[in-house]
Amino acid sequence: MYSALLVAAMIITAIETFIMHVPVTRDGIADSTHSITHWGMPGVMIYTDAGQIGYGFTGTHAHLASDRLITSCIAQCYGELLLGENPLEIEKLWSMMAYNPPLQWVGRAGIMTMALAAVDIALWDLKAKVAGEPLWKTLGGSEDAEVEMYNTDGGWLNFELQMLVDDAKRLVEEEGYRSIKMKVGKEDFTEDIRRVEAVRAAVGPGVKLMTDANGRWRMPLAAEVAGRLKDYDVEWIEEPLWHDDVRGHTELAAAIKTPVALGEMLYSLAQFQEFIAAGAVHFVQPDATRLGGISEAWQVSDAAHAAGLPVSPHAGDMAQAQAHLSLAHPGISLLEFIPWIKDCFVEPLRIETGSLRSPEQPGAGTTLRASALERFGKPSA
Numbered sequence: 001m002y003s004a005l006l007v008a009a010m011i012i013t014a015i016e017t018f019i020m021h022v023p024v025t026r027d028g029i030a031d032s033t034h035s036i037t038h039w040g041m042p043g044v045m046i047y048t049d050a051g052q053i054g055y056g057f058t059g060t061h062a063h064l065a066s067d068r069l070i071t072s073c074i075a076q077c078y079g080e081l082l083l084g085e086n087p088l089e090i091e092k093l094w095s096m097m098a099y100n101p102p103l104q105w106v107g108r109a110g111i112m113t114m115a116l117a118a119v120d121i122a123l124w125d126l127k128a129k130v131a132g133e134p135l136w137k138t139l140g141g142s143e144d145a146e147v148e149m150y151n152t153d154g155g156w157l158n159f160e161l162q163m164l165v166d167d168a169k170r171l172v173e174e175e176g177y178r179s180i181k182m183k184v185g186k187e188d189f190t191e192d193i194r195r196v197e198a199v200r201a202a203v204g205p206g207v208k209l210m211t212d213a214n215g216r217w218r219m220p221l222a223a224e225v226a227g228r229l230k231d232y233d234v235e236w237i238e239e240p241l242w243h244d245d246v247r248g249h250t251e252l253a254a255a256i257k258t259p260v261a262l263g264e265m266l267y268s269l270a271q272f273q274e275f276i277a278a279g280a281v282h283f284v285q286p287d288a289t290r291l292g293g294i295s296e297a298w299q300v301s302d303a304a305h306a307a308g309l310p311v312s313p314h315a316g317d318m319a320q321a322q323a324h325l326s327l328a329h330p331g332i333s334l335l336e337f338i339p340w341i342k343d344c345f346v347e348p349l350r351i352e353t354g355s356l357r358s359p360e361q362p363g364a365g366t367t368l369r370a371s372a373l374e375r376f377g378k379p380s381a
Contacts, residue, residue: 010130012087014047015079017071018368020376021062022341030158032185032216038062039318039340042070042114042380046122048087052129055366056122058114058289059316064378066111071380073115077103082119087126094120094295109267113292120293121321125364134324135364139298141328147356148179149319149337150210150312155182155199164195165202172203176353179208179235179334185216189225200232212238215265222252229258236261236283244271249280261285263300264314268292272300276307284309285336289316294325294364305331318342321364323349323356344372 020041028037043057060067078097085093097103097116106112128135136145154167164182171177182199184192200209211234217225222240229237236259241248243265253260263285266272275281284304288297301311311329313322315336326332335356342348346367350357359365 010048010050010052010086010088012046012082012085013049015075015082016045016047017075017380018043018045018057018373019064019067019071019378019380020057020341020344020368020372021064021378022344022372022376024340025153026156028158029153029156031183031212031214032157033214034061035158036061040067041341041344041376042067042074043118044071044074044122046082046087046119046126048126050130052126053367054087054122054124054126054129055364055368056118056120056125056293056321057317057366058118059318060114067378068380069111070115070118073111074118077112078115078119087123088130090120090123090127090295093123094292098292113267114290117289117291117293120295121288121317121364121366124294124321124324125366128324129363132362134359134362135294135321136324136327136358139294139324139328141324143358145327145358147323147326147332148334149177149351149354149356150179150181150208150334151175151177151337152181152212152315153338153340154180155212157183157185161195161198165198168199169202172207178206178354179210181210181212181238181336183214184211184225184237185213189221192225193228196229196232196234205233208235209233210235210238210261213240215239215242217241219248219252222248223255226252226256226258230256234258238262238283238285239264246274246278246280249275250278253280253282259283261312263287264290264316266290269296269299269303273303276303276309282309284311285314286311287314287316288322288325290314294321297322297325298329301325301329301331305329310334312336317366319349319356320345321366323359324364327356327358344368344376 040060
């Protein structure tokens with residue numbers, strides 16, 4: 001651990017961006033609105049004069065041109081603000097970036113916040129490394145904290161019914177998950193119902209089963225399909241309507257018995273507050289890689305917790321950094337996991353019988369293996 005004098009004198013000396021495109025675990029997967037073969041990881045390494053390096057990244061659909069927009073924003077917009085600053089003053093640096101007038105003028109969502117997210121995660125990684133402890137401890141978490149993980153990687157919409165059922169059974173029977181998620185949003189909604197019915201029958205009544213429409217439906221179809229999910233003890237219906245539709249989600253939440261989950265496509269605390277105040281959401285799903293990093297995801301989690309709503313982060317980082325957030329925040333007991341990128345890290349997440357094991361190494365768990373950068377790296381400019 002560094003001395004107090006060294007920490008006080010620490011400054012950021014360099015910013016280096018990277019882009020990685022990591023294959024998904026199948027040849028390709030699809031939900032109701034997207035299909036992909038790789039997961040994108042535009043990110044940043046923040047160097048200090050004390051020799052520590054902080055790693056942060058966001059998550060994309062591996063579209064190189066837009067990934068480069070994110071890394072360009074990191075390097076050219078935020079980079080010039082960070083050089084020479086003390087990386088441990090995270091709140092100060094976050095405000096300096098998030099509320100910078102010319103940057104705020106061109107974007108308060110999307111590229112700007114995803115770039116901010118990568119920087120913020122790297123700063124938290126640095127802070128925990130300097131403290132010589134895993135980030136969950138820096139954030140005030142307890143060694144006794146328990147976080148259940150739910151797996152999304154067995155329920156893709158392009159899977160034929162038998163493959164869907166077999167994968168669900170594998171996750172439960174072989175890997176020990178007690179919670180799984182499957183995609184819905186077929187052209188023929190009766191096929192969705194048949195698939196949900198088959199998975200529920202396969203895994204039995206003791207497993208939490210979540211569904212996710214990825215913003216596919218519109219009213220009144222959403223009410224028609226989601227209204228039937230109660231018959232299969234579905235834990236939630238995620239993003240049943242277009243992502244920004246507060247009024248529609250409010251009406252739907254009041255009309256059906258299955259709880260509504262959302263948040264992965266919201267980019268600010270203010271957006272979450274609007275959905276929460278309207279009664280449009282029951283399970284709140286912040287994503288630190290779309291919001292302004294762990295700093296803003298913590299604020300969203302606070303807002304939901306204060307409203308009495310459970311928080312279950314969406315894993316744009318495949319849970320690697322948000323595991324620490326989840327272990328530390330009192331409102332989080334359930335976290336999404338997809339295994340695509342886990343082996344890219346020096347300390348991959350450990351999940352045993354469906355529960356998260358607390359990371360042990362200092363930092364946010366985001367330190368990349370050099371071999372991963374070599375194997376999956378793309379030119380960032």
